[in-house]
Amino acid sequence: MAEAKGKPVAPSQKPTGTDKAIVATRKQYFRRKKVCRFCVERIDDIDYKDVKLLSAFLSERGKIVPRRVSGVCSPHQRRLSEAIKQARNIALLPFAAAV
């Protein structure tokens, strides 16, 4: 059940009685809208020295997480990737992390 998973679902999105056939035949996803963390938290400055913040946007392997996954807006992603690359240059972040 959708409610059991605890995800917020708009009333209009909830499957009603008449939709049951559709629900049964086609798997439904309730995707939550992604928001840019830098916009929401009003982080003006993405600093290359802030390792804790930057590493949240790195994959396990040390790669930059793509926008479509992290939900960061494009102006912020540009600043973010710039900062990550600077941090890599001074050995604060890895170019490639061992798994």
Place this chain on the structure above:
Amino acid sequence: MRIYEELFIVRPNATEEEIDQAVEQIRQVVTGAGGTIDKVEKWGVRKLAYRVRKYEDGYYVLVQFSAPPDAVTEIERRLRVSDTVIKYLTVRIDRKLKRLEKKRREREQRAARKPAPAAPAPGAPAAEEVMAKAEAEASE
């Protein structure tokens, strides 16, 4: 005159004097070129994200200064030659500081405007009027 930030890594087995000497070197170039040192921050020994000249960790030092552009080339040349410094990064930050300052000011202005009811009041009814007008036209 531009504002720069120099972050460099001294090898972990360097003595306190060697670290101070590296900072002093930068200070000499900056003051010699007519600039000023604004801030010196010693982060201490940190683990490096990858091996640099066979060192696993390094002593990070951050120096903020304002100097003409030529001074930076000289500082970088000296750091490159230096045996104690294993890595360095120079970042120009005056544009960034300006941008942050502008953003902060904008935010303050917006915050100051918000509690005053005068600003949003003339805007809101106008929008409603336009909507009503459009609806009226549509129904005709």
